[in-house]
Amino acid sequence: MRMHVTSAAAALVLLAGVGAAAAEDVIITPEQDTVVREYVKKQPLASVKIPGVELKVGTALPDTVELHEVPNVKYRYVVVDKHTVLVDPGTRKIVKVYD
Incomplete structure (x- = not known):
């Protein structure tokens, strides 16, 4: 019984980690990408x-x-070392680097 509870707890932790990772995924639509580039x-x-x-x-x-x-785009931009960088303003993390 103890082994089943431990396995179930481990599975929940793994699933929670997958959900958190999915929440951090950034999807920039082609339309948004065009708006940013222009x-x-x-x-x-x-x-x-x-x-x-x-x-x-x-x-x-x-x-x-x-x-x-x-x-009309939730992200912000800055130019670093001659590369335009798209940034999430809430986390300040880079979501895309343009060449």
Whole structure:
């Protein structure tokens, strides 16, 4: 009996982890992607340097980095090392890096 309870508890923990990971998935629709690309072209920003920060999805940007709004898109953008980066303003995590 004890083994069944332990197995069930382990399964619940695993399922909870999968649900949390799914909640963090970011889906940028093709329409949103087009809006971002067009807006960024029209509103160019100076590139900033952020020492010690790797430009990849999931990396959090420091609070010192100013994020800029894209109309009708929940994400914000900034240009880092000449790459436009789309950021979730709530977590400050990078959701997409444009080349």
